[in-house]
Amino acid sequence: MDCWRVPGPVLTLLLLLCPPPSPACPAACRCSPGEVDCSERGLREVPWSLSTNTSTLWLRYNFITVLGPRSFPPLPALRLLSLAHNRLELIHSQALLGLGALQELDLSHNHLSVLTPETFLPLTSLATLNLGSNRLGELTPGVPGALPQLQALLLQDNPWVCSCSILPLWRWLSHNKEKVREKTLLLCRVPEQLNKYPVMAFGDESFRQCQETSLSPQHYITFFIIGPFSFIASIFFCTFLGSLVVFYHSLRRESHCWRRP
Secondary structure (H helix, E strand, O other): OOOOOOOHHHHHHHHHHOOOOOOOOOOOOEEEOOEEEOOOOOOOOOOOOOOOOOOEEEOOOOOOOEEOOOOOOOOOOOOEEEOOOOOOOEEOOOOOOOOOOOOEEEOOOOOOOOOOHHHHOOOOOOOEEEOOOOOOOOOOOHHHHOOOOOOEEEOOOOOEEOOHHHHHHHHHHHHOHHHEEOHHHOEEEEOHHHOOOEHHHOOHHHHOOOOOOOOOHHHHHHHHHHHHHHHHHHHHHHHHHHHHHHHHHHHHHHHHHHOOO
C-alpha cells in the first residue's frame, strides 16, 4: 500500500499559511515582540511563562514581597527589568540566576533594608542599578563591587544611618563619584542631629573617631599561635615565683631555728 505524500509546493504553501505558534504570553500581562508588561496586575510573584526572547520585563506596581531562589525562568535576552513600586522586603541570594545579560535593574520604591553581594553576582552585564526609595540604613560596598560593568548607581531617598558603620560605603562613594547619580539626595536620617545632612558632605576628619575593628586572617593566626605559648609561659613564671617564695620562707624558718639557745 503506497503512502500518501503531500507535494512539495503544497507543503510549502501550508507552512506559509500556518506559521509556527508565537511564544506564550502570561495571562495577566501585555506582550509585544521582545517586551512583556505586567504592571499594575496585582501580582504576588513573577510570572513563569515568559518567552526566552523577552528583552524588557515590566513588573511595576504589584504586590511582590519576596524574590525566592530562581524566581525567574532563564531569560538570556533580558536587558531591562523593573520591579519598582512593589513591596519587596527580601531578595534571595539566588533569585537573579539566569539573568546574566541584564543591563538595567530598577528596585526603587520598595521595602528593602538588607542586600547581600551574592545576590548581584550573576548580573555580570548590569550597568544601571536603582535602589532609591527603599529602607536602606547601610549598604556594604560589596554590593556595587559585585557588578563589574556598573556605570550608574542610584541610592537616593533612603534612611541612611550616619555612624561609623557607613564609613566603608562612604569610602566607595568617594572613589566612585562618577557612578553615583543624585548624590545630593543621599541624606542622613540617623542620628537625629545629622538628620537630612548630605552623606557626601562628610570628609576624612568626620571619621577620625572611627577605628577599624576588623582583623585579617594573619591576625587570627598570630593570636592562635601566640596565645597558647603565652598561657604556658605565664604558668611557668607563676610556678617559678611561687617556688622562690616558698624557698625564701624555708630559709627564714631554718635560720630562725638555728638562732634559738
